[in-house]
Amino acid sequence: MQHFDFSGVEAWQSAWYFAAEVHAGQTVPGSEIGYVRHLGSVMMEVLAAHAALAIPDLDLAVQCAILHDCIEDQGVAHGELVQRFGQAVADGVLALSKRADLPKAEAMVDSLQRIQQQPTAVWCVKLADRICNLNGMPAGWSLEKAAKYQREAKRILAALAPAHPWLAERLAARIAAYLPASPDCPAPAVSS
């Protein structure tokens, strides 16, 4: 296990405090659980990934993990992030934000293309985000909706896997386990 550099911890905490504030009142969909649960999970995934295989610029990855939904979900301005956390973090979070003016499928492709222009630390956040979001099918989702989400995850994996083989393997495993398999309705093959 490699040495962890925690020298950026105060910047991480600033991001965490800011995220807790701007996401206050937002809940995990279909529950009354605070949205910070998701942000913390993504941060932990990034830290675990770094322990397994170093992520270049861990500080960027951790701050982007904490802040990754604050533009898309809470309408925080890119300029405010620049001011508070610097250009690299703000640009990373912006790339991780789907544009609201595009149709959903197009918005994901557009976001992936913008993520690919960012340092690999930002790619890692997207992989970690989808790993967390595939931790079981949400209650109330149809199989069809879940299958669509799984297909989208495969596109994310294909686009971003080179950034971090450990995260890529985790995501591939989550994709494979996502849909309930049954003899009547086998889960679609993952490799397609």
Ligand code: NI
């Ligand atoms: Ni997310």
